Amino acid sequence: MKDFEQPVLRVSHLNKQYGKGCASCRDAGGMVLNKNFCPVCATVYACRDITFEVYAGEILGVVGESGSGKSTLMQCLYFDQKVSGGEAYISSYKSGRENIFTESSQQKRYIRNRMMGKVYQNPVLGLKMDFSSIGNIAEKLIAAGNRNVREMEARGKELLEHVNIPVYRIKEAPRNFSGGMQQRVQIAKALSNNPPLLLLDEVTTGLDLSVQASVLDLIKQIQRRLKISVLIVSHDLGVIRMLADRTIVILDGRIVEQGLTDQILEDPQHGYTQQLVQSLLV
Amino acid sequence: MEEIIAVEHLSKYFTIHNLGKHIEALHDINIAMKEGEFVGITGKSGSGKSTVFKCIYRTYVPQRGSIWYNSKKFGPVNLTKASERQVIYLRKHEIGYVSQFLNVMPRTTARELVKQGVLEMGRAEDYAEWEAEKMLAHFELDRELWDSYPATFSGGEKLRLNIARAMVKHPRLLLLDEPTASLDYTSKLRVRELIEQLIREGTTMMGIFHDLEFMENLCHREYTLRDGKLVDRAAVNLY
Ligand SMILES: Nc1ncnc2c1ncn2[C@@H]1O[C@H](COP(=O)(O)OP(=O)(O)OP(=O)(O)O)[C@@H](O)[C@H]1O
Ligand SMILES: Nc1ncnc2c1ncn2[C@@H]1O[C@H](COP(=O)(O)OP(=O)(O)O)[C@@H](O)[C@H]1O
Numbered sequence: 087m088k089d090f091e092q093p094v095l096r097v098s099h100l101n102k103q104y105g106k107g108c109a110s111c112r113d114a115g116g117m118v119l120n121k122n123f124c125p126v127c128a129t130v131y132a133c134r135d136i137t138f139e140v141y142a143g144e145i146l147g148v149v150g151e152s153g154s155g156k157s158t159l160m161q162c163l164y165f166d167q168k169v170s171g172g173e174a175y176i177s178s179y180k181s182g183r184e185n186i187f188t189e190s191s192q193q194k195r196y197i198r199n200r201m202m203g204k205v206y207q208n209p210v211l212g213l214k215m216d217f218s219s220i221g222n223i224a225e226k227l228i229a230a231g232n233r234n235v236r237e238m239e240a241r242g243k244e245l246l247e248h249v250n251i252p253v254y255r256i257k258e259a260p261r262n263f264s265g266g267m268q269q270r271v272q273i274a275k276a277l278s279n280n281p282p283l284l285l286l287d288e289v290t291t292g293l294d295l296s297v298q299a300s301v302l303d304l305i306k307q308i309q310r311r312l313k314i315s316v317l318i319v320s321h322d323l324g325v326i327r328m329l330a331d332r333t334i335v336i337l338d339g340r341i342v343e344q345g346l347t348d349q350i351l352e353d354p355q356h357g358y359t360q361q362l363v364q365s366l367l368v
Numbered sequence: 369m370e371e372i373i374a375v376e377h378l379s380k381y382f383t384i385h386n387l388g389k390h391i392e393a394l395h396d397i398n399i400a401m402k403e404g405e406f407v408g409i410t411g412k413s414g415s416g417k418s419t420v421f422k423c424i425y426r427t428y429v430p431q432r433g434s435i436w437y438n439s440k441k442f443g444p445v446n447l448t449k450a451s452e453r454q455v456i457y458l459r460k461h462e463i464g465y466v467s468q469f470l471n472v473m474p475r476t477t478a479r480e481l482v483k484q485g486v487l488e489m490g491r492a493e494d495y496a497e498w499e500a501e502k503m504l505a506h507f508e509l510d511r512e513l514w515d516s517y518p519a520t521f522s523g524g525e526k527l528r529l530n531i532a533r534a535m536v537k538h539p540r541l542l543l544l545d546e547p548t549a550s551l552d553y554t555s556k557l558r559v560r561e562l563i564e565q566l567i568r569e570g571t572t573m574m575g576i577f578h579d580l581e582f583m584e585n586l587c588h589r590e591y592t593l594r595d596g597k598l599v600d601r602a603a604v605n606l607y
């Protein structure tokens with residue numbers, strides 16, 4: 087009865103460390119670590135034993151302070167970083183039976199191009215700043231196997247219009263755009279291959295409030311209309327409150343609490359979550 | 369199970385970590401309801417009424433006890449242990465919650481809001497539109513308000529929208545948390561009529577009401593809370 091539905095993405099025991107580790111941090115179970123950092127060998131344990139699922143059509147929020155490992159988690163899922171350990175399964179890839187982390191790099195590219203879209207915290211990482219905006223989208227479409235130029239142009243135009251980039255500016259390079267516009271081009275690009283899974287890393291950070299609101303609106307709209315699953319990372323619980331059905335709280339690379347978003351907000355169990363919620367109230 | 373919902377030995381306290389504090393909210397609560405019943409929960413402010421509802425809705429996580437709900441989809445489920453996804457399903461399809469507060473996405477019109485309730489049950493766009501309009505008309509929300517944003521609505525209008533949003537799903541169990549608080553007398557009467565109508569339609573409801581005499585002759589049974597405990601172990605039968 088517990089499994090009345092199958093997850094779109096299942097992540098289990100994901101670990102990511104930067105550095106080799108040493109005798110004192112490897113076996114001590116995190117005892118000598120300063121937050122996620124080993125003072126002896128300078129290894130960073132960015133993600134530790136991360137396990138969660140994302141279901142069809144839901145928005146799952148990931149919240150945590152700066153340096154807690156949120157972007158690292160997203161990078162691992164999008165194959166921008168190699169994991170140190172753990173598994174992940176995508177239901178639309180080999181019926182969710184193969185651990186995508188151990189697939190060949192060719193297969194990983196296939197998964198990334200066809201089954202995922204990602205919006206980076208830093209637009210410079212997600213966009214070719216000197217390409218035209220529509221060219222950025224075409225790039226993703228080509229990677230996903232498209233060859234028909236007319237079709238790609240139509241699709242790019244439609245997507246950019248959808249994220250409110252005026253038609254007369256779609257040939258412009260994102261370099262010329264404001265932060266909010268760059269994020270919207272990233273969102274259009276991420277959606278171009280109709281991915282079942284959208285990864286959003288701090289999409290609204292650094293944008294002014296009204297622009298933030300319009301980007302959040304856009305995400306909600308997209309998720310409703312396209313019914314795709316979204317994993318959204320933010321250090322801002324306000325963003326998570328607005329968007330997420332369920333929420334994961336991470337601290338120093340570990341999940342300290344997960345639950346329904348209203349439960350996380352109204353009855354936080356962990357001391358750290360309580361602190362986060364309090365800071366939202368004042 | 370015979371009841372639609374059975375709260376058994378429910379206890380809830382809040383731990384405030386940075387203050388090293390415990391707040392006792394509920395102690396050994398037992399409540400059972402049959403389908404089609406309308407049960408009232410009364411008690412002074414702070415006695416734990418909303419906490420009971422929020423435990424049922426899983427906004428709060430109780431420490432002890434179980435809440436058995438007889439789901440159409442899953443059969444008997446213990447709401448304190450059900451998976452998050454199951455709870456989300458039940459919220460979308462079977463259990464409604466109405467409070468005096470309207471917690472909504474900004475820049476969503478009244479019509480969109482109600483329609484959304486139908487869409488998330490997996491129904492088609494035009495069906496959702498039709499149902500939403502029917503509900504808004506049914507609960508007599510002024511037509512001119514349908515396409516405006518609820519942030520500017522009056523208390524009574526928000527409430528009617530809230531109820532429309534919950535009722536458009538035809539929930540099997542509806543939780544009403546002080547729906548008449550801060551309303552003027554006429555608006556309260558409208559709510560009372562709404563509730564009478566829902567009773568006639570056979571909706572199972574649990575309601576918290578500040579001014580009890582206002583709900584007189586409406587509740588089938590009533591439980592009273594004092595300091596997080598039931599005053600009598602069994603509910604007072606009002607008929
Ligand atoms: N390439 C890298 N090499 C070494 N350490 C890294 C690398 N990338 C990230 N880290 C470290 O891993 C930890 C997690 O970083 P990450 O970028 O995932 O944090 P974050 O939660 O996204 O923070 P923010 O909210 O500031 O974006 C940090 O201690 C960071 O210094
Ligand atoms: N989220 C919460 N965090 C801490 N204490 C809470 C919370 N919700 C309720 N309480 C406490 O639980 C008790 C019961 O509150 P509540 O159920 O809201 O009462 P009522 O609805 O009967 O007025 C009160 O002491 C209240 O302060």
Ligand SMILES: [Mg+2]
Nearest residue numbers: 156157207288
């Ligand atoms: Mg980051």
Ligand SMILES: [Mg+2]
Nearest residue numbers: 417418419546
């Ligand atoms: Mg209350």
Ligand SMILES: [Zn+2]
Nearest residue numbers: 108111124127
């Ligand atoms: Zn070390």
